[in-house]
Amino acid sequence: MTHFRNPILRGFNPDPSILRVDEDIYLATSTFEWFPGVQIHHSRDLVNWRLAARPLTRASQLDMRGDPDSCGVWAPDLSYADGRFWLVYTDVKRFGQSTLDGSTGVTLRDFHNYLVSADRIDGAWSDPVYLNSSGFDPALFHDDDGRSWLLNMLWDHRPNKPRFAGIVAQEFDRAQGALVGERHPIFTGTDRGFTEGPHVYKRDGWYHLLVAEGGTSWGHAVVMARSRNLLGPYEVHPDGAVLTSHGRRDGPLARAGHGDLVELADGTPWLVYLCGRPLPDLERCPLGRETALQPMRWGEDGWLRTMAGDAEPDLSPPRPDLPAAPWNEPVWNGDFTPGELPQDLQWLRSPEPEKLFSLSARPGFLRLYGRETVGSLFSQALVARRQQHFRYTATTRLEFDPIDYQQAAGLICYYNSTKFHYLHISRDEGRRVLQLMSAWPDDRRFRMSIVATDLPDGPIELKAELIMAELRFHWRAAGDDAWQDGSDILDASILSDEASLPGLPNFTGAFVGVACQDVAGLGTPADFAFFRYEGLDPD
Structure with a gap:
């Protein structure tokens, strides 16, 4: 069996959102204060990737001047409907101040959520539609009845309240390009806390909700819940975390969490997730949060699990059952020529x-x-x-x-x-x-x-x-x-x-x-x- 080595996107490529359109697979990651906004990579085999687009390229879509460090573009979500690509993202304008437990005092933050679309992944993306500012990590779910829903985590700034107040959903009318109807709280999370990064998938009549929990550090995890109704109530996965590094602060893949699921044409599920690789004995990850890939399986009980069932991230998983499709693009030699800035920069x-x-x-x-x-x-x-x-x-x-x-x-x-x-x-x-x-x-x-x-x-x-x-x-x-x-x-x-x-x-x-x-x-x-x-x- 042929294996590959994680991470698949090395160096600062966090919060992955993955999408398959026929044979093409696209993966969007956060760029925070770095311009242009959002990185979208393209693959045919889930292992070899090329940078296909940075869609937020003009001031009408993104202006981060004045955004604090590590603010700007958080957790983009990429989806496909009506023959168009849909990208939702957060532009964080104010991070605010927090106490260590994140629960006392008033913590005011500004999270502005937007949507852009395009008919080609590398084409011209639209001007943004403002969605809301109620929290971060927005994601679109397109149901099989033709309706679409926006999900995001809900931020609670009030004193002595949990800052991460759960996941909310509201219908998005694609024709109008606007949110409609009421906002519904659908999931308050588990005892791990810090519930964020929602994605929904529908399978065998179940709505499977995937979230990130535990904070994006050593205790990070991918957690799932399911319901017969999109708006809940949701029952939590019986195993707890679907993927986590169990708080480990060393080893090859720590900080595993914040994932998204893609299903190949043959029905096999694969999870992309962020991870960190600590320096030996230092508990520091200068390469930032990177993107890795995990083969998954649906159990007989209808729940998603890793192949081994132990929720451990795999440094060297088996290669997907797809023909390898490496990109033979020239590597930039470091010289400057008139035109656009080299893609590396x-x-x-x-x-x-x-x-x-x-x-x-x-x-x-x-x-x-x-x-x-x-x-x-x-x-x-x-x-x-x-x-x-x-x-x-x-x-x-x-x-x-x-x-x-x-x-x-x-x-x-x-x-x-x-x-x-x-x-x-x-x-x-x-x-x-x-x-x-x-x-x-x-x-x-x-x-x-x-x-x-x-x-x-x-x-x-x-x-x-x-x-x-x-x-x-x-x-x-x-x-x-x-x-x-x-x-x-x-x-x-x-x-x-x-x-x-x-x-x-x-x-x-x-x-x-x-x-x-x-x-x-x-x-x-x-x-x-x-x-x-x-x-x-x-x-």
């Missing part, structure tokens, strides 16, 4: 990329226009890719002539505004210098030091080398053979969800890329000749 929050960077201002280069401070929540010229390996090297060459200390540009390893390591060129007392700035989550303070003074004129190359939790920067003048030290060993494990102060949202993953700042407001540009990333994990 994204930027932060802004729907106006032309104000942040250009590939045509100087053909053959990525030009970043100096904008706000690194970590700004509004206008930040930072272009980066996901970290997808525990070991990698990333290199770039830049040409940058700062006026004074208010301009900077360089190579950055970034999680969010409070966690990053940044090697950059600036100017100090008239000299062009190389500086290292780090933001650490333990005390919310920035640390900065000068690495090299009196840099030579001309292009400078920068390199980041990562081995598990250890990061080192290097630099050299273009044309030199030898690299010089740009840092001591830095703690790269802080670039993870788990390295956080209590109460702050941390749901993304580590990125590596290039950045440019000009707090004088002059837009001083930096030109990057290439950006190359090489994963070095063993097979």
